[in-house]
Amino acid sequence: MTHKILIADDDPSLRLLVRVTLSDSSVTLIEANDGSQALAAARAERPDLILLDVAMPGLTGLEVCRALKRDPTTAPIPVVMLSAKDKEHDQNLGLGAGAVAYLTKPFSPLQLLYLVEDLLHEPPADPG
Amino acid sequence: MSPGLSSPQGSNSALVRTSPLREPQMPMLRHERQLEALLRIGTAMAASLGLSNLLRGVWHSLEGVLDIELFLVALVDEAAGRLSFPLCACNGDELNLTPVDFFRDPSLVAIVVRHRQVVRSGETGLDDEPAQAAPGIPLPAAFLGVPLMSQGRAMGALLVGSRRAGAYSPRDKRFLQLVATQISLAVEKSRLYEAVLRHARSLEERVVARTAELQAEKTRFESTVQSLREGLVLFGLDGMTSFANRRASELLQVPLEELIGTHVKDLWQDVGPAILEREAFQESFQRALRAVETYPELDLCLRDPAAARERASEVLDAPESGRFLNLRLFPVRDTAGTRLGSGFILLDITREREMDRMKDELINVVSHELRTPISSVIGFAELLLTRQFPAPRQRQMIETIHREAERLSALINHFLDLRRLESGSEMMALQRVNLSKLTRSVAASFALNQKPHVLRLEVPETLPPVRADPERLAQALHNLISNAIKYSPDGGEVRVRAQLAQSEVVITISDDGLGLPAEAMPHLFQKFYRVDTSDRRKIRGTGLGLAIVRQIISAHGGRIWAESPGPGQGSTFGFTLPVAAPTTSSLKASAPDDPYVLVYESDHGQQALLCEHLKCGGYHVFSSGQPEVILQTLRRQKPIGVVLDVAPPDPDQGWGLLRAIRERYRTEELPILVTSVLDERETALSLGANEYLVKPFDSNRLIALLEQTAKRRVLVVDDDVMILELMQTTLTRSGYEVHCVQSGEAALDSLSDLEPDLVILDLMMPEMSGFDVLRALRDDGARRDLPVLVLTAKHLNEEDQQLLERYGAHVLPKGHYTAVRLRAVVEQALREARFPSHLAGALHEDICHDTQDPDRR
Numbered sequence: 001m002t003h004k005i006l007i008a009d010d011d012p013s014l015r016l017l018v019r020v021t022l023s024d025s026s027v028t029l030i031e032a033n034d035g036s037q038a039l040a041a042a043r044a045e046r047p048d049l050i051l052l053d054v055a056m057p058g059l060t061g062l063e064v065c066r067a068l069k070r071d072p073t074t075a076p077i078p079v080v081m082l083s084a085k086d087k088e089h090d091q092n093l094g095l096g097a098g099a100v101a102y103l104t105k106p107f108s109p110l111q112l113l114y115l116v117e118d119l120l121h122e123p124p125a126d127p128g
Numbered sequence: 129m130s131p132g133l134s135s136p137q138g139s140n141s142a143l144v145r146t147s148p149l150r151e152p153q154m155p156m157l158r159h160e161r162q163l164e165a166l167l168r169i170g171t172a173m174a175a176s177l178g179l180s181n182l183l184r185g186v187w188h189s190l191e192g193v194l195d196i197e198l199f200l201v202a203l204v205d206e207a208a209g210r211l212s213f214p215l216c217a218c219n220g221d222e223l224n225l226t227p228v229d230f231f232r233d234p235s236l237v238a239i240v241v242r243h244r245q246v247v248r249s250g251e252t253g254l255d256d257e258p259a260q261a262a263p264g265i266p267l268p269a270a271f272l273g274v275p276l277m278s279q280g281r282a283m284g285a286l287l288v289g290s291r292r293a294g295a296y297s298p299r300d301k302r303f304l305q306l307v308a309t310q311i312s313l314a315v316e317k318s319r320l321y322e323a324v325l326r327h328a329r330s331l332e333e334r335v336v337a338r339t340a341e342l343q344a345e346k347t348r349f350e351s352t353v354q355s356l357r358e359g360l361v362l363f364g365l366d367g368m369t370s371f372a373n374r375r376a377s378e379l380l381q382v383p384l385e386e387l388i389g390t391h392v393k394d395l396w397q398d399v400g401p402a403i404l405e406r407e408a409f410q411e412s413f414q415r416a417l418r419a420v421e422t423y424p425e426l427d428l429c430l431r432d433p434a435a436a437r438e439r440a441s442e443v444l445d446a447p448e449s450g451r452f453l454n455l456r457l458f459p460v461r462d463t464a465g466t467r468l469g470s471g472f473i474l475l476d477i478t479r480e481r482e483m484d485r486m487k488d489e490l491i492n493v494v495s496h497e498l499r500t501p502i503s504s505v506i507g508f509a510e511l512l513l514t515r516q517f518p519a520p521r522q523r524q525m526i527e528t529i530h531r532e533a534e535r536l537s538a539l540i541n542h543f544l545d546l547r548r549l550e551s552g553s554e555m556m557a558l559q560r561v562n563l564s565k566l567t568r569s570v571a572a573s574f575a576l577n578q579k580p581h582v583l584r585l586e587v588p589e590t591l592p593p594v595r596a597d598p599e600r601l602a603q604a605l606h607n608l609i610s611n612a613i614k615y616s617p618d619g620g621e622v623r624v625r626a627q628l629a630q631s632e633v634v635i636t637i638s639d640d641g642l643g644l645p646a647e648a649m650p651h652l653f654q655k656f657y658r659v660d661t662s663d664r665r666k667i668r669g670t671g672l673g674l675a676i677v678r679q680i681i682s683a684h685g686g687r688i689w690a691e692s693p694g695p696g697q698g699s700t701f702g703f704t705l706p707v708a709a710p711t712t713s714s715l716k717a718s719a720p721d722d723p724y725v726l727v728y729e730s731d732h733g734q735q736a737l738l739c740e741h742l743k744c745g746g747y748h749v750f751s752s753g754q755p756e757v758i759l760q761t762l763r764r765q766k767p768i769g770v771v772l773d774v775a776p777p778d779p780d781q782g783w784g785l786l787r788a789i790r791e792r793y794r795t796e797e798l799p800i801l802v803t804s805v806l807d808e809r810e811t812a813l814s815l816g817a818n819e820y821l822v823k824p825f826d827s828n829r830l831i832a833l834l835e836q837t838a839k840r841r842v843l844v845v846d847d848d849v850m851i852l853e854l855m856q857t858t859l860t861r862s863g864y865e866v867h868c869v870q871s872g873e874a875a876l877d878s879l880s881d882l883e884p885d886l887v888i889l890d891l892m893m894p895e896m897s898g899f900d901v902l903r904a905l906r907d908d909g910a911r912r913d914l915p916v917l918v919l920t921a922k923h924l925n926e927e928d929q930q931l932l933e934r935y936g937a938h939v940l941p942k943g944h945y946t947a948v949r950l951r952a953v954v955e956q957a958l959r960e961a962r963f964p965s966h967l968a969g970a971l972h973e974d975i976c977h978d979t980q981d982p983d984r985r
Contacts, residue, residue, distance in 0.1 A: 013504040013528050020511055020525065055496060084499035106503035109511050 002026045003120050004045055008038030008064065009053035009082065014105075018051060021109040022116065035059025039067055042074050049119055054083035054094065062097045069098035078119050082107070158193065162303050165189045169310050179318045183215040184222075186311060190288070194300060195270070198289035200262050202237045203315065204230055204282065211238055211284075218265060228263050235260040240273040240285040247273040248301050249293070261289055270295035274308040278316050286311055359453075359474030362460060365467065367391045379453055379474045381430065392417070402431040404450065416457050420470050425456040427477070452481040497539055501532035537824060544807065544822075545603075546672050549679035556683050557819075560593040560708040561601060563626055563633060570605045571624065580619030583609070587626040587635075594633050595708040596684055599829070604680040607673045608637040608701050616641025616698070631707050632686070638700035644692035652690050653678040681705075725834065726767040727751035728758045728785060729803075730775055738771065741827035747834070755785040762789065766798065766958075769834050774804040774812070783815060790816035797885075801833055839865040840958065843884035845875040845901065846919070847893045851942075855888060858947045859954070872896030876904055879911065886958055889937070891920040902935045915957040 003026065007018045010033050019029055030045055032038040035056045042050055042064075050068070052061035059067075061081055068074040081094035084105040094102040101115060172185045187199045199217040204210075211233060213225040230238065236258045240247055247253070249270045261267045268289030276284040286308045290296070296304075353360055359376030363369040372387035380387070380395075381402065387395070396403060396410045403409050409428050416424040430451045454475040460468045508525045511517075517525065564587045571583050594601075605624070612622040620640040626633055644652070644659060651657040653674050681688045681703045692699035725742055729735040730753040739749045750767070752758050761767075770789060774782030782802070789800060801819045802812040809820040819833050842864045844855045852868040859866045867882055869875050873896055875887065887905070891898035898918060905911045918932060921942040932939055938957045940950070 011500055011504075013532055014500070014507075016524075016528060017504055017507040017511075020517075020521070021507070024515075084496045084503070086495075086499075105499045106506040109507045110514065 002028050003049065004028045004030060004047040005049045005051065005116065006030045006032060006038065006041050006045065006047040007051045008032040008035070008041075008056065008061070009051075010034055010056050011053070014053070014082075017109060018112070021113055025113070025117070027116075035061065035064045038064050042068055042077065043071070046074070047077060049116060050077055050079045052079055052081050052099070054081055054085060054090070062093060065094070065097040065099055080115065080119070159299075162193045165193045166303070166306055166310070169307060179315065180214055182314050182318065183311070186307065187215065187217055190307065194288060194304075195290040195292055195295040196288050197291055198261060198265065198268055198271070198287070200237060200265070200287040200289075201276075201284060201311070202241060202262070202287070203276070203284035204241060211241065213262065216262065216265070223265075225263060225265075233263065234258055235262045235265075236267060236271070236273055237262045237285050237287045240275050240287065241282045244275045244277070244282045245273075246275070246301060246305060247271070248296055248298070261287060269293040272296045272301055272304050274301075274304050276308055276312040276315060278312050283312060283315060356473075357475075360471065361387065361392075361395075361474070362469060362471040363392050364469040367393065369395070370469070371471075376474055379430075379451075379476060404429045404431060413455075417470065420457050420459050423456065423458055425454060428453050428455060450478070451476065452478045494539075494543065498536065501536040501539070504532040505529050505536070541822075542672050542676065546676050546679065548809075549676065549683065556597040556600060558595050558597055558684070561596045561598045563587055563591050563594050563635070563705075564589045566598055566602055567605060567624055567626070570602050570609065573606065574609060574613065581613050581616065582619075582621045584621055584623045587624060591626060591628060591633060593708045594705040596705055600680045601684070601705070604677045604703070605635075605637075607677045611673060611701070612637050612639035612641065612699075615639065620698075628707070629704075632704040633707060634702060634704050636700050636702040638698060640698040642699075643695045643697045644690065644699045645695050649690065649692075653688065677701075677703075724748040724750060724765070724767050726758060726761060726770045728755065728770070728782070729753060729773040730781075731773075734773070738827075738830075741830065742771075742834075747831075755781060755788070758785060759788055762792065766793070768799075768840070770798065770800040771830070771834075772800055772802050772817075774802055774806060774808065776806065779804070779806060779808070783811070786812070786815045786817060799834070801830065803830075840885040841865045841867060841882055842886045842888060842954070843875060843878065843882055844868045844888045845870075845872060845893070845898070846888075846890040847871065848890070851890070851919075858950055861947075862951045862954075864954070872898070872901040872904075875901055884914070886954060887914060887916045888954075889916055889918050891918055891922050899931065902932075902937060906935050917953060917957045 005022065005027050007015055007029060008031075009015050009018075012033070015031050015033070019031075022029060030041050030047060032041045033056075035058045038050070038052065038056075038061075039059065041047075052064055054061040056064075061083070065079050065081065068077065068079060075098075079099045080101045080103060081097075081099040082103050082105060083090060083094065086104045091102045091104075100119065103112065103115070168189050169186050172182060172189070183201050187196070190196055190199065197219055199215070200213065201215045202211050202213050205212055205227070208227075209230050210227040211230040212227040216223045216225050228235075228238065230241070236247065239245075239254070239258060245253070249268075249272075257267065259267060261271060269291055270293050271287060271289040273285055273287040275282045276286060286304065288296075288304065353371075353373050354375075356373060356375055359379040360371070360373045361369055361376050362371040369388050369390055369392060372384060374384060377384040377387050382395070393410070393414070396406060396413060409426075412426050416426055430453065454477045455472050456475070457470060457472045460471050462468055508529045512522065512525055567585055567587045571585055574581075574583055609622060609624065616622070616639045618641075623638045624635070625638075626635045628634075648657075648659045652659075657674075678688050685706055686704040688701070688703040690699060690701050725747045727735065727738055727742070727749055729738055729751060732753070735751050735753060739751050742749045747768075750761055752761070758770075762770075772782060772786055772789075774786075782804075786800060786802065789798070795816050795818060799818040800816065801821060802817040803821045803823055803825065804812075805823045807822055809822075812820045821830060821833070842855075842859055844852055844859075844866060846852050846855070846868075847870050849870070852870070856866045856868055867878065867884065869878055872893055875889075887901075889898045889901055898920070902916060902918075905914060905916065913936075916935070916937045918937045918939045919942055920939065922928070924932070924939070929939075938953060940953050
């Protein structure tokens with residue numbers, strides 16, 4: 001069975017990195033390059049997992065995550081924040097917005113791969 | 129008691145002992161009146177302090193009891209040695225007598241004082257009676273003179289006289305002695321009083337002066353305190369404020385009169401300024417006050433009144449336009465160390481806060497901007513190391529790594545550039561720059577990957593060269609063009625125009641893109657300023673690009689500006705550059721043919737890479753990682769340039785080598801490019817490096833620099849245009865910068881502008897011959913050693929040959945040379961400018977072609 005994953009990042013190199021990292025897995029990757037695209041894609045495609053960059057132009061990753069969690073149709077989708085901001089405060093903000101994990105850039109692609117596989121094979125989190 | 133002359137002491141003591149009441153010869157009435165007069169005199173003396181009034185009183189008191197037609201008082205002024213007359217009454221009139229010499233005056237009164245003798249007419253005891261009682265006053269028929277004594281010294285005399293002979297009895301004499309005693313006491317008292325009065329007056333004067341001084345000091349102190357840039361508030365042990373300067377009132381936004389006489393606690397409460405987090409601040413102020421002995425300091429933030437009005441409620445986050453104050457408490461003590469109270473000074477630290485905020489922002493931007501490309505580099509490198517990919521994918525990944533690493537490098541350079549530009553440590557290598565060519569090469573770097581945009585260049589070839597640092601100018605142009613492209617996301621035309629306006633060239637870069645809002649205009653060139661409109665948020669940047677451009681343009685002495693009709697209507701950035709001063713026409717050489725570059729690089733991988741690049745650039749290379757080998761090679765043959773790497777862990781080895789090379793060759797004789805991962809540009813330049821490149825650098829830049837610095841100038845002097853053309857072509861191809869002139873005069877004129885490394889000289893020219901030129905050169909101290917190669921068709925006789933040898937000229941007969949031979953002779957002439965010919969030795973291509981590191985053989 002193939003999984004749908006949404007990656008939202010305004011940096012095309014990073015999207016390519018995620019694409020290459022997940023190329024061996026049975027994953028369909030949807031790409032968005034800003035916050036509002038990400039929100040629209042999440043609602044339209046209902047991916048199994050969302051990878052969100054924090055510092056995106058327009059809507060930030062945090063804002064997107066909060067919006068996703070407010071919407072009951074998208075709330076159960078696990079969100080992983082990807083960010084160059086590495087302070088504990090930033091991580092707390094990410095997790096507080098409803099993300100299940102916070103990966104600090106630069107991250108190891110293997111680490112991302114393992115995290116994605118774990119999250120895909122875990123039962124979905126209880127939205128309550 | 130003797131009736132004759134007696135000493136004053138004697139007569140005085142006699143008077144004390146002898147009561148006048150016991151005198152039997154005097155009628156009672158006169159005696160009583162005399163006693164009464166004496167009493168009056170004594171009383172008057174006791175009351176009165178003014179000397180002349182007192183003497184006048186004595187005179188009148190005596191008038192009724194003695195026959196007095198003359199009444200005279202003389203007083204000694206010891207300091208001046210004179211005798212003065214405070215009162216002289218003659219027949220009822222007061223006379224003013226001038227003071228006389230106390231030691232020499234012959235009048236009776238002076239004698240009485242000098243001899244300290246009592247005299248009575250008829251019993252003077254003098255051999256010659258003086259003719260005058262006092263200067264200008266004849267001696268009367270009867271007289272009585274008594275010295276005025278004080279502590280055994282005569283301070284003056286009292287003299288009375290009458291026309292009636294025998295007017296004074298011996299009893300009258302004793303009476304007058306008593307009067308004299310009273311007068312002496314009174315004079316003494318009066319003198320004492322005057323002294324006290326004088327003293328009091330001087331004391332008073334001193335008090336007035338001191339008060340004025342204190343007032344001036346107070347004024348000075350106050351104006352100093354009022355002029356402080358810091359606010360100052362003082363308060364007593366009871367906490368009541370006793371002083372505040374105007375600045376404190378200004379900073380706290382509280383009227384001065386409300387600041388003084390209030391309790392410090394209330395300062396923050398009732399009349400308190402718009403303090404943010406008032407309660408928290410009050411608490412920390414109280415805490416600080418308790419620990420005032422430790423000189424505590426704390427910060428407070430005041431809302432800007434304007435900003436405060438806009439905010440309805442108290443918001444706790446930092447205001448955009450607040451005022452930050454630093455408050456420093458201190459105990460106040462007097463000189464003895466007793467506590468009088470406390471005080472605090474207030475400093476406006478808004479600017480410092482703002483700087484801190486900018487610095488924090490910079491760090492955030494930098495860390496974010498750096499991490500983004502690093503993520504790709506690390507990520508792809510890890511994937512390549514751990515997994516297998518098909519070749520096209522591999523290539524794509526490596527390309528991404530390369531691109532992101534370059535982005536990273538560019539970013540770092542951006543920051544460092546700006547720092548250097550701002551600190552003014554970046555030196556502009558100003559030279560003549562062909563703007564048209566430079567613009568084309570900058571534009572070329574965009575041509576490949578900017579499809580939706582059209583880049584139109586309108587930079588005429590005919591523009592005069594500008595005075596600029598080509599690299600910095602290219603950077604500025606690149607930034608501006610790149611911005612124009614970035615901020616016209618829907619594509620369109622980007623126009624680069626340049627035109628001459630008087631002594632400057634005006635360059636404009638315009639686009640049809642997003643345009644600029646009017647409020648952004650004043651901030652555009654500020655560091656970190658980014659126009660924040662929704663359409664611009666998608667576009668990334670460091671916020672440093674325009675700041676760098678502005679720094680570069682102002683370092684060139686140019687102006688920069690921006691224009692935009694408004695959002696959505698495109699924008700134009702313009703700047704000016706000064707036109708370069710004209711120089712002698714020169715035909716620039718194209719590619720170097722066969723020069724050799726000496727490379728010192730201790731890292732073998734780097735060395736191989738560098739040699740490869742240089743070889744691609746058409747140079748022969750000799751490289752080594754050992755300073756001794758470099759120096760040896762240098763002694764054998766002078767290279768056209770040295771690339772010297774200064775590397776940790778032992779940068780001193782590189783610096784040492786640089787110093788050693790500079791001991792042998794001056795900067796203008798041999799260019800040295802220093803490369804390093806360290807940013808030690810200053811050190812390198814101070815030790816004599818011509819250029820400094822921070823690794824990683826673009827190899828094309830290295831070659832461009834070598835070309836710029838390594839080219840040696842040859843001045844060819846010949847009246848034959850054919851020969852000039854031939855030389856130009858041959859030598860240019862061999863990597864020389866060739867300048868041609870057609871006469872000896874022109875050659876001498878161009879020397880100071882050109883500073884050639886070599887002169888190639890024809891002997892047979894009209895007007896000034898080659899010999900004349902040579903003579904002029906050798907007579908000029910600065911050019912005594914300038915190598916000269918004589919090119920001649922003339923048959924040289926022995927005399928000519930000797931002359932040329934004496935002038936140290938090399939000779940090459942015309943028509944007997946090939947391009948190779950010409951180059952060899954030119955090289956030899958250049959070399960022998962430093963080395964005597966017997967040491968130059970056999971040197972040639974064999975070492976020039978050696979790119980092997982000797983220590984690896």
